[in-house]
Amino acid sequence: MALTNSELSVWELAHRLAGEDPDKWHWPRLPLAVRDNMRLLVHEILSAHLDSILIMEKRRPDSDNPKEFYIREYLDEIYACIAGQEYPKKLLKFITVDRWAFDLWCEQSGYPRPDFWFSVEYKWPDDDEEPEIAPEEDKPRRSANQIAMDQAREMAVEIWSNDSDLTIAEVVRQIREAGIAAHFVEKTVRKWVRPVAPPAVRNRPGRPRKGSA
Numbered sequence: 001m002a003l004t005n006s007e008l009s010v011w012e013l014a015h016r017l018a019g020e021d022p023d024k025w026h027w028p029r030l031p032l033a034v035r036d037n038m039r040l041l042v043h044e045i046l047s048a049h050l051d052s053i054l055i056m057e058k059r060r061p062d063s064d065n066p067k068e069f070y071i072r073e074y075l076d077e078i079y080a081c082i083a084g085q086e087y088p089k090k091l092l093k094f095i096t097v098d099r100w101a102f103d104l105w106c107e108q109s110g111y112p113r114p115d116f117w118f119s120v121e122y123k124w125p126d127d128d129e130e131p132e133i134a135p136e137e138d139k140p141r142r143s144a145n146q147i148a149m150d151q152a153r154e155m156a157v158e159i160w161s162n163d164s165d166l167t168i169a170e171v172v173r174q175i176r177e178a179g180i181a182a183h184f185v186e187k188t189v190r191k192w193v194r195p196v197a198p199p200a201v202r203n204r205p206g207r208p209r210k211g212s213a
Helices: 011-015 032-046 071-082 089-094 099-109 142-163 168-177 186-197
Strands: 007-009 097-100
Touching: 007 011, 007 099, 011 032, 011 089, 011 097, 011 186, 071 089, 071 097, 071 142, 097 186, 142 186, 168 186
Parallel strands: none
Antiparallel strands: 007 097
């Protein structure tokens, strides 16, 4: 039976992908498959191919998000992990990946969806797909979250149609300044609008390693 968790940490995900228990203490070092998975996942997060809790853009002085949610706070540890030099447990447990984001990454990269998270066939809704209109008495009531998400996505599409080079952070800022999703934290609104961002914006890589060409 598949896990029902909506998100998993990179630490747990790397272990489960290798068929290992994330709570087991390994001595003298982590299994090779687990280390390889950690290097792959962290690399894909840094490259902005796999969305995570970390924010890729540079932190704005007026941002409401704490600095620990920005990837640039951890570049030394992240590069060390990718190079196979160290695997910071505290950081890898802090970085979480949403189920929908991992599903999207699997689809785009060709990585097989793991049974422990996707053993039950599930079709993610298409943002461009017109929903079936049910009779008025059968219509489910949309939650405040769903209404805010739909409004945020609609405005994001309109903003990007006028300027496709804007970053996700800039679009989120405009949405919140317009009073849409104003009661939700920036990270939540980012998750909502990321799927409708232009591919060039959604896949924009993180800052390159210091000293690289």
